[in-house]
Amino acid sequence: MDAAVDATNNSNSVQREHRTYWWKEALIMGAFYLLYSWSRNLFGSAHISLETGEKPLRAFHNAERIIHFERTIGLFHEESVQDWFLRFRGFIKFWNTYYGTAHFIVTFAVFWILFVKRKDVFPQWRNTLAITTALAIVGFSLFPLMPPRLLDSPCPAQGGFGGSCIESKYRDEGPDGLPKTEDDGSFGFVDTLPKYGGALWTFDSKAMKTISNQYAAMPSMHIGWSSWCAFAVWPLLRRRWAKIAVLLYPAATLFCIVVTANHYWIDGVGGQLTLA
Template structure:
């Protein structure tokens, strides 16, 4: 059983998350991410303009990593084809595998890791919405880029439209290039492997995977260098916001739990009041005085009950304690039931 106590807090071990609640949550977040990329296509002219603006900024900064990598991958199939497979598959395989590994083996860190990933993903979706960007492969051929996935499409399941399977290219937003969540998610995987891998091989994979992914997204002409930088920045921002997101989620859960608990306490008590009134009216021989409480079981007011507990264990008229024996008085010694007081005098007149 993995240790789930938060280091340095002395808190009790946290409960292991339940996979049947986590899986729908992750699927829902990914569905929102995919739907958002699909729905927010943006204007093509704006997307192309943003892509060219990024190229101009990189030229001003003397950054030009995309062209040499893209020419290398286009010229050397032994590099270009594996790079296309890397881009089209590992993004969707390694990330969930790391999430499952953290869930099973590093439970104490799972919630923070999952919240970090989801927060960063939603930030990336905002970037796709506000800044639709044409990737290098979709620019005019005069800019010197070759779409390697279209170039080597005969070797894979994809066609000429990003990494979507053939015939399904219209179901993806090809202008969601800024930021690069391929790089962002790979960085997330690398950080977790480095921190919690425990072996040199895991730490090495934590360094290699995001670096190779960054090279691949540029060499296949799917992203600019600044897209990769933005993807890393989004993950950094998500890491900073994750504790606040968890705090808000905890407060919302506590409020909802309190409301449910309050409703469960109040709801069963509501039908009892009418039942008590019905019992008071329906009980035979029940007489109540205004302002007195009525006992639901007998219909007799609390003030009308006799406080006397005699040797016969009588409590009030018509009531007996279970297994009580009835007291038989001799005929000659029947108790005086007249309203006279103990002194034998006449009762005081009622004024």
């Protein structure tokens, strides 16, 4: 009898020990995201002075290194991909909206599903997301990277965070490294958000310029988080169409970050590595 009582008490103790509360998890993740945003913005564009006209040389030259590497392996096609789709204005607006919303909505939804449906593994997946995000901060600090959309945008002296004032041999070369037939002195990327719209925010707003590190591109957390969502929710799915949809989510996100010129495709590889 005493043994049975002890077993029951031990069972209740274990249950209490592993009990999770939604408000506690929400506070933890909210605090972590605020810490992530604060620490991410300690580097990169947050330290570029718009008043003095400081040039973002480090972020720009890192972008040149990425372009050189992708050209070397024959896979620098981001500008060609974007250029083909720019004719479809509504299509681009959709992906601008996707870029600014799905990243948060889908991640939160999967986080909640795990909390409700898989409390046994919820702590592991929560910690995996936190570690992945923390590793990204290391990447942002060690390798500030100017995204494609900013390569031809105004420099700080003109009130922006771009690299239009910085000379580069890559402005005169096509994706294959050969001289352009029609040289316009640009990389050819378009910053789709201010030109096409489609999102509830803009990088050009005063608030975003103050709180956002626009050189936090390597690794891509859009890819890191979307891959986390796919892996985390996969065991819960039974229908084939649902599994296919989950696998397509990171692929769609990769297309999004390229067609909107927010990332190079290799940033996505970096995002995968932080999750690995």
